[in-house]
Amino acid sequence: MDSSLRILWVGGDWDEFALRAGGERAVANQVLSRELTAHITDNLTAEKVRAMVKTVIDVQRPLRLEYRCDSPDEVRRFRLTIQPMKDQRALMVHDLRDALRLETPMVKWSFDPSVREVKCSMCSKIHLPSGWSDPSDLSFPHPALVRYGLCQNCVSRVDLAIGATIAGDTDEDIPAVVPKSGIMLE
Numbered sequence: 507m508d509s510s511l512r513i514l515w516v517g518g519d520w521d522e523f524a525l526r527a528g529g530e531r532a533v534a535n536q537v538l539s540r541e542l543t544a545h546i547t548d549n550l551t552a553e554k555v556r557a558m559v560k561t562v563i564d565v566q567r568p569l570r571l572e573y574r575c576d577s578p579d580e581v582r583r584f585r586l587t588i589q590p591m592k593d594q595r596a597l598m599v600h601d602l603r604d605a606l607r608l609e610t611p612m613v614k615w616s617f618d619p620s621v622r623e624v625k626c627s628m629c630s631k632i633h634l635p636s637g638w639s640d641p642s643d644l645s646f647p648h649p650a651l652v653r654y655g656l657c658q659n660c661v662s663r664v665d666l667a668i669g670a671t672i673a674g675d676t677d678e679d680i681p682a683v684v685p686k687s688g689i690m691l692e
């Protein structure tokens with residue numbers, strides 16, 4: 507993406523993953539040339555994503571963040587790496603770290619901006635009166651309708667990741683990413 511978060515390229519199994527997850531509106535030709543934040547419904551999440559990309563472009567160092575992106579029958583842990591690229595651009599790499607298949611799936615959920623139930627867009631927890639809870643342990647039914655937000659823990663994790671990038675503390679090896687196949691705009 508460029509510094510205004512306009513998506514210039516997607517690669518890997520983007521379309522396959524989108525279609526498998528019921529994301530017909532997220533396939534490559536629907537997202538290319540649009541701003542990434544146009545696909546993020548929660549303002550705070552969008553603001554944090556913007557801040558992460560801006561930091562990477564400003565300081566020209568990578569940023570890393572673990573996040574969860576579950577489906578009803580699978581708990582999936584990803585690692586996001588945002589890497590600086592030339593010309594004030596950045597590359598987001600989403601590595602699947604592990605996927606745990608649930609024997610009993612969670613309730614299938616849909617997005618509805620008008621409901622009270624909030625799901626954290628970065629750790630998949632649900633906000634209950636008792637606090638943020640992980641629905642994958644099936645201790646409570648996953649709400650059928652959710653809107654997205656960010657839990658306090660994830661806000662702190664993002665801020666820590668930004669701080670580490672500014673401080674140059676992302677000392678793990680960053681894999682060399684060579685875009686091979688993909689769809690490029692322009």
Ligand SMILES: [Zn+2]
Binds near residue numbers: 626628630656657659
């Ligand atoms: Zn969270």
